[in-house]
Amino acid sequence: MIERLLKKLSRYGPPSAEECTALAGIMTPVRRFSAGQEVIQQYSAPKESTVLLSGMMGRLVTLRGGTQQITALQVPGDFVDLHAFLLARMDHSVVAMNACETTTAPHSELRRLCDRYPRLARALWYLTVVDASIHRHWITVFGRRDAIARAAHLLCELHVRLEDVGLTDDGQFELPLTQAHAGDVLGLSAVHVNRVIQELRARSVVTWDRRRVQIKDWDALVDIAEFDATYLQLVPQVET
Amino acid sequence: MIERLLKKLSRYGPPSAEECTALAGIMTPVRRFSAGQEVIQQYSAPKESTVLLSGMMGRLVTLRGGTQQITALQVPGDFVDLHAFLLARMDHSVVAMNACETTTAPHSELRRLCDRYPRLARALWYLTVVDASIHRHWITVFGRRDAIARAAHLLCELHVRLEDVGLTDDGQFELPLTQAHAGDVLGLSAVHVNRVIQELRARSVVTWDRRRVQIKDWDALVDIAEFDATYLQLVPQVET
DNA sequence: CGGCGCATTGAGGGCGGTCAATTGGTGTGG
């Protein structure tokens, strides 16, 4: 069930069979969510952490005045709110972008595992640190890239992350976002997202129609985005 | 020496005296850096992690074309590159903004400590998760706030963080940034940083002269920034 | 005194915002 998660964990040195079994053993039964549903509420204090099994979720912050910002998108295999294991309160909500399946790990059990298996604890720690690396990278994207580069960057990142979990098909992938949601991810208005997508289409770089993205010219997209996948940390670590 | 770090750690349940001694015991002698000096290089693979004792540092990313983005500022007591304990390569460099003192913890020793003291390991993990929370928050600032709100937000955050380590004086604090550096932090041009500062000055909210900031109207500043310190996690956690 | 780094100011322009109307696709009830 959590193979994708175990794959991500194994980048920080493969966990032992015992550790895998132990982790799998504390996961609760599958839960399902439909598009738009709030999976975790802002300001709540979860007693368990959620692994996304299928679908796509977003970390959503709602500001004064009602504008929203999505600070991260989650793909299958992601431990959506592992940071809540350490932090008392959620600083954002988690919303299902389409139909999703999840399983959860109770914090009490996680704590027991971490006490017993220090390397597993570090591998989980590693996941949250990769998350932070992605956040940092998006800060530079927001600070120093224009709209078209941001959009291209999002598509590059999602393609790489989805490919990693086997959810791409020859440059195509599902992207269950309306243009308004994409604006919330990119820090743009929905109108401008539309214009940017059209620009990418006009340049024959990408098509994005009906929740489906097709990358037609990867090199051009990477160039527009100034994309370098290093920050995603998909290359296995070597514990020194 | 590392009292400020221990204070931050203790927010995630106070470490035992034994844990404190153990951590203090692995720190290397004090190292000094001068303004502008590169403390850790982008793409390097550090074998130790650095604690900032005094001064201010920034995490700097240099982009194609030479533009820069500072993704975070570090204040005394911060574990500047603790994430490098888990991640093989630095995705950014760390630069001293003024004269700084540091001490470091060798990764091999850290690993030994984490194996032996699971709660200490979690407290360190907690520090990196707070970092990520700050990153996430800045994503919303970049995505949805205009220039003056960003600048105000930076000043609010720094005042709170510096106050926490006892480095403010009645609304005043040292801010060793040129306006150009502030632009690299805020994702703005140096010129516009200047105009925004003048605007804050004109509104009698803040003065910022010669590396020294004086907040004259905290409430107004908070209002402009739409600032809420929750994301800084300065309130102690309760381990449940 | 001259050089240098930083702050400040002005002019002009473009990126991306808002507002509002239109198109088109999908689903539903009659």
Added chain:
DNA sequence: CCACACCAATTGACCGCCCTCAATGCGCCG
């Protein structure tokens, strides 16, 4: 099967924030 509602995508007009370029002021140091 069609009418209608609804949501998402698209388009146009207009405008303001923040950019770039460039010049000037100012404090400090050699």
